Amino acid sequence: MIAGALFYYQRHWWRNRLLTRIRRLRQPKYLFGAIVGGLYFYWYIFRALGRGGPGVRFSPEHQDLVQAIAAAGLFVAVLLAWILPQSRAALSFTEAEVAFLFPAPIGRKTLIHFKLLKSQTVILFSAIFMMLIGQSWGGGNPVIRTLGWWVVFATMNLHSIGCSFARTMLMDCGISNWLRRAFVLGTVGLMAAGIILWVRYTVPPPPHLIKGTTDSTWLWRYADEIAQSGPLPYVLFPFRLVVAPSFAANAGQFLIALGPALAVVGLLYWWVIRSNVAFEEASVELSRKTAERIAAVRSGNWQAARKPKKAGRSPFHLRPTGLPAVALFWKNLTSAGSMVRARVLVFLVWMVIFAGFGLHSQTKQAGGLGAGLAFLALVLAGLSLFWGPQMLRNDLRQDLLATDVLKMFPLPGWQVVLGEVLAPAAILAAVQWLLLLVALILFPDRFNDYSTTLGARISFALAAAIVLPCVDLIAMLIPNAAVLFFPAWFQLGKDGPRGFETTGQQLILMFGQLLVLALSLAPAAAAFIIVFLLTSHLLPSALSVLLGGAVAAVFLLIEAGIGIRLLGGVFERFDLSGEVLREG
Amino acid sequence: MEIAPPLISQAAAPALIEVDGLTKLYGDFPAVTDLSFSVRPGEVIGLVGPNGAGKTTTLRCLAGIIPATRGSVRICGRDLAGQPIEAKRRLAFFSDEPRLFDYLTVDQHLNFTARIYGVANYREIARPLLEELEMADKTDKLPGELSRGMKQKLAIACGLLHSPEVIFFDEPLTGLDPIGIRRMKDSILKRGRAGAAILISSHLLHLLEEVCSHVLILKNGRKIIDGTLGEVRQRFSEQSGDSSLEEVFFRATGESKGSP
Numbered sequence: 001m002i003a004g005a006l007f008y009y010q011r012h013w014w015r016n017r018l019l020t021r022i023r024r025l026r027q028p029k030y031l032f033g034a035i036v037g038g039l040y041f042y043w044y045i046f047r048a049l050g051r052g053g054p055g056v057r058f059s060p061e062h063q064d065l066v067q068a069i070a071a072a073g074l075f076v077a078v079l080l081a082w083i084l085p086q087s088r089a090a091l092s093f094t095e096a097e098v099a100f101l102f103p104a105p106i107g108r109k110t111l112i113h114f115k116l117l118k119s120q121t122v123i124l125f126s127a128i129f130m131m132l133i134g135q136s137w138g139g140g141n142p143v144i145r146t147l148g149w150w151v152v153f154a155t156m157n158l159h160s161i162g163c164s165f166a167r168t169m170l171m172d173c174g175i176s177n178w179l180r181r182a183f184v185l186g187t188v189g190l191m192a193a194g195i196i197l198w199v200r201y202t203v204p205p206p207p208h209l210i211k212g213t214t215d216s217t218w219l220w221r222y223a224d225e226i227a228q229s230g231p232l233p234y235v236l237f238p239f240r241l242v243v244a245p246s247f248a249a250n251a252g253q254f255l256i257a258l259g260p261a262l263a264v265v266g267l268l269y270w271w272v273i274r275s276n277v278a279f280e281e282a283s284v285e286l287s288r289k290t291a292e293r294i295a296a297v298r299s300g301n302w303q304a305a306r307k308p309k310k311a312g313r314s315p316f317h318l319r320p321t322g323l324p325a326v327a328l329f330w331k332n333l334t335s336a337g338s339m340v341r342a343r344v345l346v347f348l349v350w351m352v353i354f355a356g357f358g359l360h361s362q363t364k365q366a367g368g369l370g371a372g373l374a375f376l377a378l379v380l381a382g383l384s385l386f387w388g389p390q391m392l393r394n395d396l397r398q399d400l401l402a403t404d405v406l407k408m409f410p411l412p413g414w415q416v417v418l419g420e421v422l423a424p425a426a427i428l429a430a431v432q433w434l435l436l437l438v439a440l441i442l443f444p445d446r447f448n449d450y451s452t453t454l455g456a457r458i459s460f461a462l463a464a465a466i467v468l469p470c471v472d473l474i475a476m477l478i479p480n481a482a483v484l485f486f487p488a489w490f491q492l493g494k495d496g497p498r499g500f501e502t503t504g505q506q507l508i509l510m511f512g513q514l515l516v517l518a519l520s521l522a523p524a525a526a527a528f529i530i531v532f533l534l535t536s537h538l539l540p541s542a543l544s545v546l547l548g549g550a551v552a553a554v555f556l557l558i559e560a561g562i563g564i565r566l567l568g569g570v571f572e573r574f575d576l577s578g579e580v581l582r583e584g
Numbered sequence: 585m586e587i588a589p590p591l592i593s594q595a596a597a598p599a600l601i602e603v604d605g606l607t608k609l610y611g612d613f614p615a616v617t618d619l620s621f622s623v624r625p626g627e628v629i630g631l632v633g634p635n636g637a638g639k640t641t642t643l644r645c646l647a648g649i650i651p652a653t654r655g656s657v658r659i660c661g662r663d664l665a666g667q668p669i670e671a672k673r674r675l676a677f678f679s680d681e682p683r684l685f686d687y688l689t690v691d692q693h694l695n696f697t698a699r700i701y702g703v704a705n706y707r708e709i710a711r712p713l714l715e716e717l718e719m720a721d722k723t724d725k726l727p728g729e730l731s732r733g734m735k736q737k738l739a740i741a742c743g744l745l746h747s748p749e750v751i752f753f754d755e756p757l758t759g760l761d762p763i764g765i766r767r768m769k770d771s772i773l774k775r776g777r778a779g780a781a782i783l784i785s786s787h788l789l790h791l792l793e794e795v796c797s798h799v800l801i802l803k804n805g806r807k808i809i810d811g812t813l814g815e816v817r818q819r820f821s822e823q824s825g826d827s828s829l830e831e832v833f834f835r836a837t838g839e840s841k842g843s844p
Binding site for chain 2: 311312314318319320321322324326327330331334335338402404405407408409410411412572573575576
């Protein structure tokens with residue numbers, strides 16, 4: 001009876017959800033989004049289905065190695081489930097499910113079964129999605145690939161639940177998170193040390209490690225030998241069973257591989273069902289946090305989805321009097337500060353160093369690691385104009401749900417807009433200045449056949465340092481203008497930001513941003529060229545570049561000023577009753 | 585409960601809130617229609633009506649959060665549409681859910697609000713305000729670390745920092761414990777006695793009876809009646825003028841007490 005009720009709920013949940021999504025296509029904003037999103041998915045993913053793939057695209061001699069790599073990936077995912085989480089067992093339910101199901105006369109096993117059943121839909125969609133991505137790369141049988149991915153995701157899902165139960169039991173026995181992590185890492189470390197020692201004394205290294213030459217055939221053989229002999233195959237054995245169906249070339253191979261994989265799934269299911277762990281209390285808390293996070297994400301405010309755990313330091317002393325827009329700038333800088341964690345900065349530094357090493361090989365002849373890092377810094381500074389406004393959202397996008405509070409402030413609209421866009425623009429400019437400094441310091445005097453003087457490099461860096469903050473201001477104004485003109489595209493309502501239509505909306509916004517930015521930069525670029533051409537005969541070219549940059553910056557500032565004034569007027573006329581308040 | 589008289593004479597003072605023909609349409613739907621009333625210094629007016637009567641829409645229009653479709657609103661003599669900044673500088677609006685910034689501490693909220701309203705001596709005002717609201721030891725806490733009641737108090741502290749002459753409350757007692765309710769009532773009465781014009785929207789009629797000098801009843805976006813509590817009681821009493829506001833409400837709105 002209860003199973004029937006739960007089936008009924010699931011069936012109608014999906015049906016009503018689908019109907020709602022279809023009905024909202026009557027609104028142009030969703031219809032256009034759906035068309036663009038549909039074309040995008042068709043072009044990149046579904047088109048591959050029609051073409052038909054060539055089957056497994058790895059050559060037979062690499063098949064085993066690729067399978068071993070996939071198994072190793074699964075092993076790492078499983079390992080992380082034992083290392084990273086620190087909370088007690090919690091199954092994720094919606095707040096409504098908690099309110100209706102937890103007080104109902106339903107046993108915990110039924111709740112677990114409901115959770116497992118519910119997750120099947122997501123798992124199946126994920127499997128189909130991965131199959132489609134695989135098809136666009138080249139293939140195989142879609143049914144086999146889908147079922148193969150289903151086995152992998154089902155295994156991970158069951159393992160994640162079982163692992164959370166086991167973690168809770170260990171905590172109840174007084175074994176702390178750190179003790180558990182130390183034990184897991186110690187065990188894995190010992191295993192890794194054993195494998196490394198075995199490799200060192202048993203498998204000869206590839207020639208390039210000895211002679212300094214690169215030979216991919218040797219590398220494949222070397223990796224293959226490590227994966228197929230010695231202790232590693234035993235470590236990866238259960239994981240290979242799980243990934244094996246995904247690599248089957250035909251139905252026969254698939255059925256042979258499916259049996260052992262399902263046995264692993266069955267074993268995990270037995271483990272989950274047999275675990276006697278109370279998950280209800282932690283699940284209630286998780287459902288609340290999830291609901292808050294979803295609400296934040298649906299409002300387009302991804303950063304608010306992570307609530308600050310501790311207060312961010314004030315970026316500067318805010319005097320109680322003065323231009324009120326500075327208060328909004330200060331608020332948004334404080335917000336950005338509370339979201340940045342030390343580990344993020346460490347991660348970024350490591351990324352830059354690794355990328356620099358990567359470029360080192362490309363630019364070895366031209367200037368070594370320094371040149372590599374310099375080029376990387378310049379590339380990142382250029383890309384930041386595109387990704388910066390997408391990533392830094394401490395502006396009206398963050399405050400969209402608090403627009404009623406902003407509207408109450410006794411401020412002219414232009415001050416609200418200025419205050420809102422200043423913080424992300426300032427952060428972006430600071431990052432770009434840092435990148436320019438790195439590039440300036442590390443850029444080689446000579447690159448291939450070209451040589452540059454220190455004076456020229458300084459002049460280019462200074463010109464860029466003057467122009468970039470002005471470009472940032474305009475780049476930040478564009479998404480904020482989109483918020484005011486199309487708030488419903490950011491405030492996506494209760495149905496959630498999913499589906500073709502949302503992807504389409506994001507694509508339209510992204511391309512719109514690029515187009516508007518390009519158009520905005522055109523007058524400044526023209527001014528730069530004219531000033532440079534006029535003065536390059538009279539002044540040293542380094543000075544001409546600097547002068548051109550300064551004039552371009554003035555053009556950009558004028559544009560930004562006009563934009564802020566216009567958007568301020570839009571903000572003053574912005575009628576929340578037609579947008580945010582009614583949808584909220 | 586006796587309502588103490590305001591410190592200034594109401595009759596002589598010009599109205600701080602003047603609403604004339606306020607109409608707000610959501611598309612074709614009239615949320616508020618042709619609403620007119622005024623509130624003088626020291627008057628505490630209760631805005632009552634069934635769900636969907638247009639109370640919150642009225643408050644949002646008066647606070648300048650949403651524009652009126654027709655009609656005019658004057659706050660302390662300043663037209664809200666023509667001089668929005670001057671008008672907003674003199675008002676405070678407290679919504680039923682405290683609207684705070686997740687990443688600013690209590691102290692940072694006050695600092696931020698002070699800069700927005702240009703309150704030069706905000707620390708001198710904030711200190712006794714925080715003590716009155718029993719928040720003096722929570723200045724470095726984020727909203728996420730505060731209880732519902734404490735968040736409400738922080739919103740109130742921010743709203744009162746610039747000493748508004750006009751105050752709007754939307755369901756001010758939501759989520760407060762009995763002590764919080766008592767303090768909120770005292771706080772409203774204190775501001776009223778100090779000469780502020782106060783408009784409170786609430787379904788809690790006994791609260792309004794305790795703190796309000798006037799009442800305005802809305803139904804389907806239209807004003808049914810406004811006046812002093814005594815006048816409204818008199819109008820809708822069957823025999824004597826001592827009916828409770830609850831009875832007046834049911835008679836005025838034509839609702840049945842037995843309906844859910």
